[in-house]
Amino acid sequence: GENVEQHPSTLSVQEGDSAVIKCTYSDSASNYFPWYKQELGKRPQLIIDIRSNVGEKKDQRIAVTLNKTAKHFSLHITETQPEDSAVYFCAASRVSFQKLVFGTGTRLLVSP
């Protein structure tokens, strides 16, 4: 079955710096890759997703890149702010199979 690895497990940056979180997946048939942000005690919130027919997607300060050949995808956050502090999860799925396989999460801390 699918296996998703996520790195780093923790990431500390200064406000204004960029943050990059990387994930690799094992199932070459996976074609949907969402990223979720989870604040302490709250629900995961979808922040961006990408499908396998594109290599990059941007939404303001957030971008995701996908390398299908290498089977990895990354989340890029620019101009980080303290409110970006949270746990970020990547996930992968074969859309037709429906279920998401999550990475282990990255705890991002943005210091003022």
Add this chain to the structure above:
Amino acid sequence: GAVVSQHPSWVICKSGTSVKIECRSLDFQATTMFWYRQFPKQSLMLMATSNEGSKATYEQGVEKDKFLINHASLTLSTLTVTSAHPEDSSFYICSARDLRETQYFGPGTRLLVL
């Protein structure tokens, strides 16, 4: 964006009792909902996939007689933890899938079994 509600938000119960958790998609129809369990500082562990009008599909290691799932309508799925024990204490989160295949999560239910 799509809204998913979950009720109750927290519950404390005695060992041996059953607890029912509801998951509702408020502004869209969801033929498929998912139930996850999350331990502190850990990732989301899929327990089962709930399909409207049919039996749920459970992940390996999840006892179907322990965690009963019912998906009676396109907007409601329920998870019943039967004969709950302290080891069942956890954060349970549901999600609902929309027509674009996007999953939206409920706010979660914190269960504490004494």
